[in-house]
Amino acid sequence: MPIQQLPDTLINQIAAGExxxxxxxxxxxxxxNALDAGAGRIDIDLEEGGVRLVRVRDDGGGMAADDLPLAVSRHATSKIASLDDLESVATLGFRGEALPSIASVSRFLIATRRDGDAHGAALGVDGGRVGQVAPKQQPVGTVVEVRDLFYNVPARRKFLRAERTELGHIEEWxxxxxxxxxxxxxxxxxxGKPSRRYRALSESGAGLFTDERLAGTLGEEFARQALRIEHAGAGLRLHGWVAQPGYSRASADQQYVYVNGRAVRDRSIAHAVRQAFADVLYHGRQPAYVLFLELDPTRVDVNVHPAKHEVRFRDSRLxxxxxxxxxxxALAATRAGTAPASPGVGASMSPADPAQRQAGGIEDARARSAMGAMAPGATHQVPMRLQVDEARAAYAALYAGDPGRPALPREDAGAGVPPLGFAIAQLHGIYILSEAADGLIVVDMHAAHERIGYERLKTAHDSEGLRAQPLLVPQAVAVSEREADVAEQEAGTLAELGFELSRGGPQSLLLRSVPALLAQGDIEALLRDVLADLRERGESLRVRSARDALLSTMACHGAVRANRRLGIPEMNALLRQMEATERSGQCNHGRPTWAHFPLPEIDRWFLRGR
Structure with a gap:
């Protein structure tokens, strides 16, 4: 077949496929398009999951009647005029392909009116055949109707799913x-029936965003568990919310990333978040987050995907x-007792202020010597008689006055009570029971002590840096030519990670030193993984992850074991250490370390007040 120019209708239908x-x-x-036109309200009417009808009405600026034929022409847009505009584009749409592509595979109608125009104008397109512009009564703004999607492309239409499935995709977007x-x-x-409504929130009501818009979109539990993110530096700004590790998901269905306001899928950002959650998330679970990244538009290319789902950063490593x-x-700043830990697990407590952290200081000081015996490897047993005496003393303090009758509650009963309260008993040699200002705290003592030991080991090792251990004889490592090139280019980065190496040939490396803490592991496999990360993302956290895995194992073996009897001072010392330790809401494997039961919830167990 000779080379020939494709007709416009076929060109548009090919574009529609993208x-x-x-x-x-x-x-x-x-x-x-409605958002780019400055709309403050958008109405979306659907029939049969959008297959029969999609109608989008907005109150934006509208268009001139003469612009309607251009609006359904390929590569016609008001949003860019030069390469400079493309490199700094800030609008959501800019390609000029959407309307002609949609119009080529549907029965299409667009009507619009600007403020000040005597009347509106409308233009119909049937399967790519453009009609004539005609006057039409129309409020200020634009309405677009798309009927019978893919009616003229049956091969495409048969790939559409059930009505409920197609509606679900629309609702998710x-x-x-x-x-x-x-x-x-x-x-x-x-x-014909109302399906969804998201009420607009003004700038003055921005404080309502977390409670109302987050709860309305992702659910009240996400909003309750959300940690606020706000950080800027190096010309970048990241803000939004990440859910507490205890609020994890079986799938990645609540992961939203926006770059300069545009919703995107980006592997680099997703990988960075997963790495941040590495040792606080239970295996196989997915984090939940809503993150907005802002940067100079010239530092990101939004023109790399026909549907604008993906972007490319000038400096992806940064x-x-x-x-x-x-x-x-943000995750490191969380501590047990200061925020919710998971659905039904953890307390909505405020972070302890300095006075609260000082509270219990006398008891904490008395307990330090006892808690010192809980260092990794300690195996001594507290005599049962001492345990009983301490419990009696604790109960005597709780029920001052007549030991057979609880003291009446005081208005300042919660004053001076630390976030995780004061220990009152141990349950089955596994759990610590503690009375908090507003209820009961239950702590898994092994999981909590494991996290405390793990964070101490990481801090100690970080202060020394990643030490390198020289090899007596250089070790030859077979790699691909691309990997060898990366090793040469990133020699400085590899040295910081503990690898000293040189190129031994086109497809080989000579390894002269390795990270000391990991010297007994599979160093070749680790090196190849690091090189793959450096090639793909420009950096690697695998050495740190492997180191942390080893330190986690060490902390697990050194943590206090189940059935170890603790005294009241030891239990209180453990609670105070949890409050001061980063990420203490989860153990090293991502399981929760504590649970909170508010007093009103306990009252409901026993039908009090009914």
Whole structure:
């Protein structure tokens, strides 16, 4: 067949294959156009999951009647005019492909009116055949109707799923949009019935965002468990929310990333967040987060995917490191007793102020010598008689006055009580029971002590740095030529990780020193993994991860074991150490270390007040 120019209709249908995957793609393109037009309210009407009808109405600026034919022409846009505009584009849409592509595979109608125009104008397109512009009564703004999607491309239509499935894809995209644009009201109807409504929140009501918009999109539990992120540096700003590790998911269904307001999927950012959660998340679980990254538009390329789902950073290594350290810092700042730990686990307690941290200081001082015996490896047993005496003393303090009758509650009963309260008993040699200001705290003593020991080991090792251990005889490591090139280019980075090496040939390296703490492991496999990370992302955290895994094992073996009887001072000392230790809400394997039962909840167990 000779080379020939394709007709416009076929060109548009080919483009539609890239831009229009399903009804959700149509909703995305039309709503993004409405946002770029300055809409404050967007109404979305759907029929049959969007296959029969997608109608998007906005109150934006509208268009001139003469612009309608251009709006359905390929590569016609008001958003860029030069290469400089493309490199710094800040609008959601800019390609000029969406409307002609959608119109080529549907029965399409667009009507618009600007403020000040006597009337609106409308233009219809049927399967790519463009009609004539006609006057039309129309409020200020634009409405676009897309009927019978893929009616003229049956091969594409048969790949659409059931109505409920297609509607679910639309709702998920709108959920992501609602998180990014709390200033815009979104109303959705399906088959004539109201389906979703996201009320607009003003700037003055920004404080309501976490409670209302987060709860309305991701659920009240996410909002309750969310940690606020806000950090800027190196020309980057990251803000949003990450859920506490205890609020983890079986899948990555609550992971939202936005770059300059655009929802994207980015492997580098996703990897950075997973690394930040590495030793606080239970195996196989996924973190939940809503993160907004802002940077100079010239430092990110948004023109790398037809549907604009992906971006490319000029300095992906910097972005990865910035996200990792920001999220890791937020998680490190959490401590047992200061925030929720998981659904039904952990307390909505405020971080202890200096006075609260000082409270119990006398008892903490008395307990230090007792707690010192709980250092990793300690095996002594507290005599049962001493345990009983300490318990009696604790109960006597709780029930001052008549030992057979509890003291009446005082208004200042919670004053001076530390976040995890004061220990009152040990249960089955496994759990510590503690009375907090507003209820009962239960602590898994082995899991808690394991985290405390682990964080101490990490701190001690970090102060020394990653020491290198020289090899008596250089070890030859077979690698690919690309890996050898990376090793040469990143020799300085590898040296900081404890690897001293040189190139022994096109596909070999000579290894002269290795990280001392990991010298007994599979160094060759670790080196190859590090080189793969350096090639793909420009940095590697594998050495640190392998080191942390070893330190975690050491801490686990050194932690206090089940059935170890502790005295009241020892239990209180452990509680105080938890309050002062980073990430103490989870053990090294991601399991929760403590649970909180508020007094009203306990009252409900026994039907008190009914």
């Amino acid at each position: 831009v229009v995957e399903r009804p959700a793609s149509v909703v995305k393109e039309l709503v993004e 709108l959920r992501a949009l609602a998180l990014a644009r709390p200033d815009v009201e979104l109303r959705v109807t399906h088959n 972005v990865h490191d910035f996200v990792y350290r920001t999220v890791q810092g």
